Amino acid sequence: MAAALAAASRQSWRRLFRWRASGSRAPCGLVCTTRGLSDGGAYDLLVVGGGSGGLACAKEAAEFGKKVAVMDFVAPSPRGTSWGLGGTCVNVGCIPKKLMHHAALLGGALADAHHYGWGVAPSAPHDWQQMTKAIQNHVKSLNWGYRVQLQERNVKYFNIQGSFVNDHTVRGFTKAGKEMLVTADHIVLATGGRPRYPSDVEGAMEYGITSDDLFWLKDSPGKTLVVGASYVSLECAGFLTGFGLDTTVMMRSVPLRGFDQQMALLVTDYMESHGTKFLKHCTMKKLEKLKNNRLQVTWNNHDTNTEEMSVFDTVLWAVGRVPETRRLNLDQVGVKLHPDSQKILVDAGEVTSVPHIYAIGDIAESRPELTPTAIMAGKLLARRLFGQATELMDYDNVATTVFTPLEYGCVGLSEEEAESRYGEDNIEVYHAYYKPLEFTVPERDSSQCYIKMVCLRERDQRILGLHFIGPNAGEVIQGFALGIKCGATYPQMKKTVGIHPTSAEEVTKLWITKRSGLPATVTGC
Ligand code: FAD
Ligand code: NDP
Numbered sequence: 001m002a003a004a005l006a007a008a009s010r011q012s013w014r015r016l017f018r019w020r021a022s023g024s025r026a027p028c029g030l031v032c033t034t035r036g037l038s039d040g041g042a043y044d045l046l047v048v049g050g051g052s053g054g055l056a057c058a059k060e061a062a063e064f065g066k067k068v069a070v071m072d073f074v075a076p077s078p079r080g081t082s083w084g085l086g087g088t089c090v091n092v093g094c095i096p097k098k099l100m101h102h103a104a105l106l107g108g109a110l111a112d113a114h115h116y117g118w119g120v121a122p123s124a125p126h127d128w129q130q131m132t133k134a135i136q137n138h139v140k141s142l143n144w145g146y147r148v149q150l151q152e153r154n155v156k157y158f159n160i161q162g163s164f165v166n167d168h169t170v171r172g173f174t175k176a177g178k179e180m181l182v183t184a185d186h187i188v189l190a191t192g193g194r195p196r197y198p199s200d201v202e203g204a205m206e207y208g209i210t211s212d213d214l215f216w217l218k219d220s221p222g223k224t225l226v227v228g229a230s231y232v233s234l235e236c237a238g239f240l241t242g243f244g245l246d247t248t249v250m251m252r253s254v255p256l257r258g259f260d261q262q263m264a265l266l267v268t269d270y271m272e273s274h275g276t277k278f279l280k281h282c283t284m285k286k287l288e289k290l291k292n293n294r295l296q297v298t299w300n301n302h303d304t305n306t307e308e309m310s311v312f313d314t315v316l317w318a319v320g321r322v323p324e325t326r327r328l329n330l331d332q333v334g335v336k337l338h339p340d341s342q343k344i345l346v347d348a349g350e351v352t353s354v355p356h357i358y359a360i361g362d363i364a365e366s367r368p369e370l371t372p373t374a375i376m377a378g379k380l381l382a383r384r385l386f387g388q389a390t391e392l393m394d395y396d397n398v399a400t401t402v403f404t405p406l407e408y409g410c411v412g413l414s415e416e417e418a419e420s421r422y423g424e425d426n427i428e429v430y431h432a433y434y435k436p437l438e439f440t441v442p443e444r445d446s447s448q449c450y451i452k453m454v455c456l457r458e459r460d461q462r463i464l465g466l467h468f469i470g471p472n473a474g475e476v477i478q479g480f481a482l483g484i485k486c487g488a489t490y491p492q493m494k495k496t497v498g499i500h501p502t503s504a505e506e507v508t509k510l511w512i513t514k515r516s517g518l519p520a521t522v523t524g525c
Pocket of ligand 1: 054071072086090093097098162190192193232368371372
């Protein structure tokens with residue numbers, strides 16, 4: 001009965017669309033008078049947003065032989081920066097970020113190289129233009145690759161900004177200004193987010209930039225003030241410092257909120273001791289442009305209760321992101337948003353308040369803002385919709401890494417979360433400082449290389465969280481994440497034979513508990 005009703009309703013909206021497109025009077029009395037209307041077609045699935053989640057979902061649905069369309073449109077940043085198909089990660093996120101992080105690490109490697117016998121100067125000037133040209137070429141090749149992948153799978157691509165007309169119809173305007181209507185049985189929203197600008201700071205949008213602009217700047221940003229203290233801020237400040245730029249982070253509260261705070265402070269300590277400046281407990285007041293085009297910045301220092309001022313070439317806002325829900329006309333179809341975050345409310349199956357409309361990735365409420373979760377959620381959704389699968393996305397124990405100069409990778413609970421969930425007496429924290437072998441010859445400082453494993457104290461001592469600061473933290477933590485996902489315990493970790501000589505083996509060697517009070521200092525092999 002339900003299936004018959006759904007089929008009947010699909011038939012009626014398709015009929016309504018045909019009437020609308022033909023400009024004649026629909027039976028409900030709706031008169032469709034739009035001129036230059038273009039019929040984008042009717043699809044089994046329409047995905048709005050061609051980023052990490054949307055493309056994965058569309059490609060997977062096409063594998064089931066379904067008729068699929070993707071709408072993707074990049075609204076230029078207030079500075080006018082724009083890019084191609086692929087979404088945040090590819091164009092203004094993970095990919096250019098990781099490549100710039102690598103470029104900065106290479107600068108550090110130069111400093112080490114002469115200790116290892118290379119006849120190179122311990123430092124060399126960095127060429128921003130050369131780096132960005134190479135990175136942008138790579139990004140453009142990825143944009144092209146996505147278009148080819150869609151074509152190969154017969155997925156129709158519309159370079160238009162979608163907005164709902166009714167709950168099965170999305171409209172947009174082509175570059176030529178023609179209105180296009182696309183209808184679908186199922187609609188997946190995957191429109192991600194964009195950087196936030198503060199509303200209470202004079203000159204913020206006029207003179208500041210965001211991560212949407214940074215990766216596409218033609219010239220080096222020069223002396224930079226990065227506002228915010230989370231992933232985007234610390235990663236960008238880290239690589240800018242690595243290029244030899246005078247870089248300052250302005251923090252209003254704690255670094256990396258939500259992460260284990262002991263680890264977060266080690267990350268910022270390392271950055272501070274390697275050249276990044278920090279303005280702590282400070283909030284921005286205004287930005288003014290000087291005659292020489294530099295920016296005069298005024299802020300309040302809440303520790304000293306004073307107003308302070310300095311001049312920078314660039315101010316980078318890294319104060320969080322705004323979900324791209326505003327242009328979708330969601331009110332029209334009854335898709336409900338979280339009142340605070342303005343993200344789309346979804347259930348465990350990514351279903352919104354409208355049964356055939358789904359939301360995945362950054363746009364969905366209470367989901368991690370990470371590319372691999374958006375991709376996996378998109379693929380699983382397509383399999384449930386068209387492949388008779390039932391598997392839901394499991395958002396627990398998702399590993400992540402902050403690509404700061406000394407990387408921080410983690411999976412599972414922070415010490416604080418474990419304490420509040422299980423009680424301080426019921427958890428055991430194993431920890432150790434360690435010295436990566438590669439740091440020894442050039443005598444690099446390893447004071448912040450630290451590992452922490454949070455376990456249940458009783459019975460099987462299940463591992464609740466693993467935190468690693470050191471080189472290649474992302475590579476280290478990924479494999480352990482599998483173990484933790486499978487319910488690994490401390491005794492199993494103890495039985496795991498390490499790979500020598502690596503930093504990852506230090507995880508298998510952890511034996512000092514915080515409770516014991518023994519010093520967690522470096523032990524040699
Ligand atoms: P997006 O990738 O943002 O894609 C949404 C797409 O929809 C965009 O192309 C957008 O233009 C388009 N769109 C919006 N509205 C409409 C509309 N109305 N009609 C048509 N199209 C529309 N994650 C990691 O896992 N690792 C990292 O190292 C990492 N680094 C990051 C670094 C930075 C600087 C940033 C900002 C993010 C980073 N992330 C990282 C997060 C990651 O980029 C996002 O979680 C991921 O891109 C979200 O994917 P999505 O599919 O939800 O949305
Ligand atoms: P977040 O929302 O994580 O952090 C925002 C930061 O800005 C916080 O430090 C916050 O401080 C601060 N802030 C907010 N408003 C103001 C203000 N008005 N003035 C001063 N500071 C302010 O945003 P991000 O943009 O850093 O990251 C967004 C998401 O992107 C992350 O959650 C992550 O999932 C993803 N990402 C992932 C990466 C990776 O995987 N390596 C890299 C980059 C991004 P406070 O704590 O006081 O609120």
